[in-house]
Amino acid sequence: MENLWAPWRMEYIKKVDKEGCIFCTKPVEDKDTENYILHREKYNFVILNCYPYNPGHLMVVPFKHLSTPEDLTSEELLEHYELVRKCITALKKVSNPDGFNVGMNLGRVAGAGIDKHIHTHIVPRWNGDNNFMPVLADVRVVNESLPATYQKLAQCF
């Protein structure tokens, strides 16, 4: 097995990785409506998941490209969870769910679709929507259109 020690390459890999990361590229495009970015704070933003488990599936994402929440400062983490709380409030107002799945998948093995940039999922649940949802690990097709969901939720932030 080849095993080359080239520390400068890590920087290159990180850079390329970051350039291809939707959580890094979307916020700088300045097209929040098209990108379904609902809200921005200082360290984090809220975005609608385009491949939702349920209508209104939201994600809170730090602007920093980090693969573990251990690298967030306390201030960034506090804001992150304040936004999670705002998402729950907004979803309750707009779609009256019976419950929520809230959480992070860290690493591919845990079901993270994008494992290099952490994000917290907020998935509204309704009684009978799916008894055994493959929790945050698979993609389901939902009927409500994203632009309509976006418009409803945008008014809550």
Ligand SMILES: [Zn+2]
């Ligand atoms: Zn990123």
